[in-house]
Amino acid sequence: MKGVWLEDLTWPEAKVRFDRDDVVVIPVAAASRAHGRYLPLGTDTFIARALGQRLIERLPIVVAPVVGFGIHPAYASLAGSQHLRRETFKQLLQEIVDGLHAQGARRIALLYIGTSVEELPGELDDVLVLRAENMSTAAEALIERLDGESASEFETSIVLALAPRSVRPVPSAGPGDPSQATAFKGERLMSAWVDAMAATLSAKWPSLGE
Numbered sequence: 001m002k003g004v005w006l007e008d009l010t011w012p013e014a015k016v017r018f019d020r021d022d023v024v025v026i027p028v029a030a031a032s033r034a035h036g037r038y039l040p041l042g043t044d045t046f047i048a049r050a051l052g053q054r055l056i057e058r059l060p061i062v063v064a065p066v067v068g069f070g071i072h073p074a075y076a077s078l079a080g081s082q083h084l085r086r087e088t089f090k091q092l093l094q095e096i097v098d099g100l101h102a103q104g105a106r107r108i109a110l111l112y113i114g115t116s117v118e119e120l121p122g123e124l125d126d127v128l129v130l131r132a133e134n135m136s137t138a139a140e141a142l143i144e145r146l147d148g149e150s151a152s153e154f155e156t157s158i159v160l161a162l163a164p165r166s167v168r169p170v171p172s173a174g175p176g177d178p179s180q181a182t183a184f185k186g187e188r189l190m191s192a193w194v195d196a197m198a199a200t201l202s203a204k205w206p207s208l209g210e
Contacts (some may be wrong), residue, residue, distance in 0.1 A: 003056025006064045014062075018104035023061045023205055025130075026096065027052055029113035031068030034078040038168040039159055041080045044070075044114040047155070050162050051111065051132065054194045059208050060199060062105075067096065070114070097124055107205055111197070114155075128204050132193050153181050154189055161186030 006014060007023070018024075029048035032041040040046070045066050052063040067083075073088050084092070097108055109128040130134040133154070159166050160183040202208045 003061040003063060005052070005056065006062050009062075015104065017062050017156050018100075018106075021106055022106040023059075023109060023110055023201065023208060024064055024100055024105045025055065025061055025109045025201075026064045026093075026100075027066045027111045027113060028070065028093070029066050029068065030070045030072060030082065031066070032080050032082045033070070033072050033114070034075045034081045036154060037148055039156060043155055043159060046162065047132070047158055047165075048111065048113045049065065050158075050190065051113070051194060054190065055197060055201075058194065058198050061201070061208070064096075064100075067093065094124065097127060109201065109204075128201070130197050130200060131150070132197075153185075156181035157183065157186035158189055159186065161190065 009017065027048035029044035031045045033044060034041065035043045047069055047136045048066050052066075055061060055076050056063055069084050069089060071085045072081060078082040083139065093110070097110075100108060105204060108126075109130055110124075111132065113132050123173070160181055164183060
């Protein structure tokens with residue numbers, strides 16, 4: 001394994017990683033948000049953890065704990081969905097990044113999974129932003145219904161690939177209908193996203209490929 005989860009390190013080990021200028025990737029994914037009637041509330045975090053694991057198997061990076069909140073006003077009324085005000089969410093990310101900078105981390109990337117925020121919080125112009133859903137046109141070609149809805153075909157396909165028992169057998173129609181989702185598509189999507197993310201990280205910081 002080339003990389004590591006930050007939470008698996010001791011603080012002296014983390015200091016060594018920061019001092020040698022390892023890239024730190026911070027996944028941002030809702031820990032609890034509605035995804036239709038057949039996917040678990042933790043779908044975004046589940047995907048983020050899987051992507052983080054695949055990235056550390058590819059690159060010598062440090063993946064931080066998942067930031068489990070986002071801006072999701074459209075789902076705030078649905079049971080279990082957690083939503084922060086835009087100002088609160090921006091402040092949260094700003095303080096996390098500032099804290100890592102103060103501890104010596106200089107190269108930082110934010111990995112967004114299913115969040116609705118469109119701009120960087122505060123003064124984070126030096127932070128690389130990765131958005132999973134926008135990483136690969138090759139991945140999009142696998143999907144028949146790119147409807148942009150929560151619990152869409154791509155999310156359902158990924159959960160079928162990673163944890164098929166998590167998908168509830170609820171008949172559906174309309175936006176987010178999972179009838180076209182397959183584990184095969186989910187695995188291909190994950191592979192395409194990881195390839196694109198690894199390429200983007202290596203292009204930004206060429207030393208990762210050494």
